[in-house]
Amino acid sequence: MSIVEVLTGLWESSGFGALASGAASWRNLVMILVSFVFLYLAIGKKFEPLLLVPIAFGILLANLPGSEIMLDSIGLSDPATMQAVESGVMEAGHWYDSGVLRLLYVGVKSSIFPCLIFMGVGAMTDFGPLLSNPVSLLLGAAAQLGIYVAFIIAIVLGFAPEEAASIAIIGGADGPTAIFLTSKLASHLLAPIAVAAYSYMALIPIIQPPIMRALTTEKERKVKMTQLRKVTKVEKIIFPVVVLVITAFILPSVIPLLGMLMLGNLFKECMVTDRLSDTAQNALMNIVTIMLGVCVGATADGDTFLTAKTLKIVALGLIAFMFSTVGGVLLGKLLYVLTKGKVNPLIGAAGVSAVPMAARVAQKVGSKDDPTNFLLMHAMGPNVAGVIGSAVAAGYLLSLFG
Template sequence: MEMVKDALLTLVRESGFALLTWQEGVMLLVSFLLLFLAIVKKFEPLLLVPIAFGIMLANLPGAGLMDDPAGIMTELAEGATRAHWYENGVLRLIYAGVKSSIFPCLIFLGIGAMTDFGPLLANPISLLLGAAAQLGVYVAFLLARTFGFTVYEAASIGIIGGADGPTAIFLTGKLAPDLLAPIAVAAYSYMALIPLIQPPIMKALTTEKERKVEMKQLRKVSKAEKIIFPVVVAVLCAFLIPSCASLIGMLMFGNLLKECGVTDRLSDVAQNALTNIVTIMLGLTVGATANGAIFLQLKTILIIVLGLTAFSFSTAGGVLLGKLLYLVTGGKINPLIGAAGVSAVPMAARVAQVEGRKYNPTNFLLMHAMGPNVAGVIGSAVAAGFLLSMFG
């Protein structure tokens, strides 16, 4: 009888109900909320579902899915015995793919294989719009410093303005891994909210005349140009900023697979199977870094606010350069396409198209906006490379 009583007491003591801390409870609620947003409201569901579920799994009391008794990525408590690597929690083991940048780089490979740089090649001035739309990265960096964040944290927060999830994860994983979860959640949430965030800024910064501008049809880009482009960009960027070589290199490799015409099978795998597999593991483990004790702090709210600021300034940067180009070219460029310079592909380009048509129903800006949009992917990777070379 005594033995049964002891066994029951042990079960109760070791159950999740007894071990649950208030932080874990709140994080579980946060994960449920994110699941709701992803499934019901369709907020970037392909990423937010794994992230939210990762948050949930990592905060199950006593489950230890993110434990690191081997002390591979975290400091061991004084006097603690170092365990074997395989005794780590399963999500901690998979998280090595984030920590080592393997996952973000593989995602970039997939993005490259999915991206058509044709509109960019047809109108290379789009690259400037993609560069100007990185303005928010540096504004948010300065604001984060104003709020007392370290340079590493500020750089990681700033990169949210690049509107590129894998780049944000890549940089944060290297500079401020503790902030990985809030930054990833902020980045992907704002990407989903682009149709709400961008239009008021686009409207505020442009005149009706500018918004009505019809752009002439893009020229046809030859296959040779499309094949040479990834090789040139990979070499050029790696020569200029070696720290962005891993991201840009993989992006351009993926694009070469797509464009060269002799690696269709590889391109297909990169676009579909590989990207999907890595997305699952990346999302799940990024979510799993959302430790209640770290996540539930005032700085998480600040990160969310600063992320929104970064997005807004990036949009403004692109639109303002668009206005400048409108003036320089004598009204041939519609400044709305500048907003697509934030690299959320193709959402930002779609927003430019929708906004353009509101003021001129015969206008078709989508392909023109795709140029700055894909330029933004390169721009955010270069921005991340620069920050990494400064603080990495």
């Protein structure tokens, strides 16, 4: 073998060679730049770094020229190919010939990762503020308005109902729920939807305050809410079990998400499974977050991600977030009137899940008008109610289109 042949072989197998031969396109290069921007936002600006760093790195890994990290050798991502392979119509390699992230992606596709994340979220959630003020649940429900507004607009824009439902769930401001529903209904849109959902969750401190201020008066924002009652341990233990049973009987499709959420919460509250609670909210949560983030990022291949559809999804996600905030604040205003000024409408905005960022935003906006006003604990009620609300909304959409 001559030196020229060796050098030619090296060139052809390099990333530059892949670009020159057309195996990789300019879209991959753009996605690499996008991953750099995300890394900067995560590390430099601290925008949801725990999620954005793995997502950004996943995007980078999948778009490097010559990368086979998402190689699908047996049709793991395509049911038709998998069926053909299984029935012997098509010859394929072994499952272990697939790219490492394609193998891990099975956890996303099968909804294992979103459900495990929900268990961790449950183990970290204190439903105390919600139990001491059950009206918070209505605020959490109203803040799902954006899901249905975005659904209508998505249908008008020409998306199929399954796609529209997956896009609309971005308004629930709950990453795992968005991934869960999308992987069931429109897995080809997983990357843009996940990226939009997590990006907007990180941008909540920028998106929500102008809407909250525009919809409320200074008098409303200055309302000081009375101290919450102390919730007993027994109530906290009964709550996850009762909620799961009742909700599951009404809407069985919500069981995977809500079931895991409540299991994690029971670990936390029952006081006899401290080790399980600790694992669910720390080690397991961190491991799954890494795998989920990298896998979701790796689905953002330049050729499938850089399309007009992605731009529409990003725009619809923003609309969903804004209307969810509007829904929560408007019901907060209604409760302000009904309770003769005892409810601060700002806590309604926290109904958009995104625990605890949305509650912190309510606290921040409220304390701007009155620094002695402490809304954080009051906003945590609608905030955790939003988690249940978005899971129920996902269950409803799944039962219709799944």
